[in-house]
Amino acid sequence: MIIKRERSPLAIILLAVLLVVIACVSLTFGQIDVPVGKALAVIGAQLNLPGFTGVDYSREQLAVIWYIRLPRMLVGVLVGAALGISGAVMQGIFSNPLADPGLIGISSGAATGAVLSIALGAASGSMFAMPAFAFCGSICAVCLTVFLAMRN
Template structure:
């Protein structure tokens, strides 16, 4: 497989690839901005000494700093968190095919999101539906752990079965909510 030296080289190459893709994502879009102007705008905003304000226009700076940079950072954070959650599930279940949905996280989030829509609260703010989805996933995991815990311990097989049961239950609740919403309309 990999030895330690080649593993470090591989991770370094992946990091370089990430930087290249990030640079490309900051330059490409509806408004094409040259790489030099993009780096100048970022360097100027960060207060780095060698970047001049005359290397980019205000429009380019606004597009890079206020639109593309936050989108890229959020994409990196979401990708990293999904990778970490998948690695944790694979480590817990000792199975390379395990994912966070196996303990009911996905169905809990779906139920929470559909509940916010059914109650009509999702239109109040853009943060309501994600908050409901997060609370639904936390409640699903709490219910799964509660059902699986025996004598202060959580056997892996019991956690797996409880997760599947909670996932199916919440999937049925989501389907019921969607059916009820359709009948009202």
């Protein structure tokens, strides 16, 4: 039995605003503290947005925000979104709200593929061998799980 819930647009907007606020705050904390205004000025100036041309900031602040913290924050947001989407897709495909990589066997298949690449010595030849073997192992585990589930 699948329970459908109403999605409140207000909750989604609130979460999106919270994500932006937390992302802006995360740009300011670290070994070198940068005020929020300076961080936004660096981003605005680098994107050539109007209104950010006269704001001055140091080269150190530019390097810390533009080359270190902003890429790290963007990758974190994108990876989190990708993991959320992949989890939702997995739960939808298997029609199971508890489906996760450990339960379906994806994690075990990936571990088996990685161990196989180490045992065969392929991992020492290329840095892409172990991830490729792990990916193939996870695909084989999913195929086996789906095959066994569809058999009856």
